[in-house]
Amino acid sequence: MNELFFLLIESMKEEAVCYRRLALLARDQKELLMSGNIGSLPENIRLQEKQVFVLTPILGHRNEMLAKLAKMLGVKKIHLVGAAKKVPAEIAEEFSKVFEDLVQSAKELALINKVSAKLLDNAVKFSKFTLKAIREGGKKKSFSMSAVGEYKQPSFVNRVV
Numbered sequence: 001m002n003e004l005f006f007l008l009i010e011s012m013k014e015e016a017v018c019y020r021r022l023a024l025l026a027r028d029q030k031e032l033l034m035s036g037n038i039g040s041l042p043e044n045i046r047l048q049e050k051q052v053f054v055l056t057p058i059l060g061h062r063n064e065m066l067a068k069l070a071k072m073l074g075v076k077k078i079h080l081v082g083a084a085k086k087v088p089a090e091i092a093e094e095f096s097k098v099f100e101d102l103v104q105s106a107k108e109l110a111l112i113n114k115v116s117a118k119l120l121d122n123a124v125k126f127s128k129f130t131l132k133a134i135r136e137g138g139k140k141k142s143f144s145m146s147a148v149g150e151y152k153q154p155s156f157v158n159r160v161v
Helices: 004-036 038-073 078-086 090-135
Strands: none
Touching: 004 038, 004 078, 004 090, 038 078, 078 090
């Protein structure tokens, strides 16, 4: 049974490395979006896809180890949290460290992806706005202040001195 836990630890280490690489690529993507360097996005996305393809068999291997562990423990199914409760004492500390690193890496990636998703959503909205402006041909009713209604707030631009 210890061998399964050691294999599970190695699998979690590999998974955490993949999540950290994805997080770095996601940070790069965020910077590309913020700087408007849209031309470099396809390469970044290709690298992210490549990393996901690396991650997929690692997840499969982890799930195989968990299935074997569940069978040995006589339960139908077990997750990492359940496995953490069944770790032999001599490797519990290492398992806990690796598990915590995996969770932290996944959380970091999720946070970065959330920010990137908002940036991408804003980029799509801006593109739609631009396309609408082009399609409308600059008609006054679509994009002028008069289309919004009376809005005469003093500002430095229209201030009379």
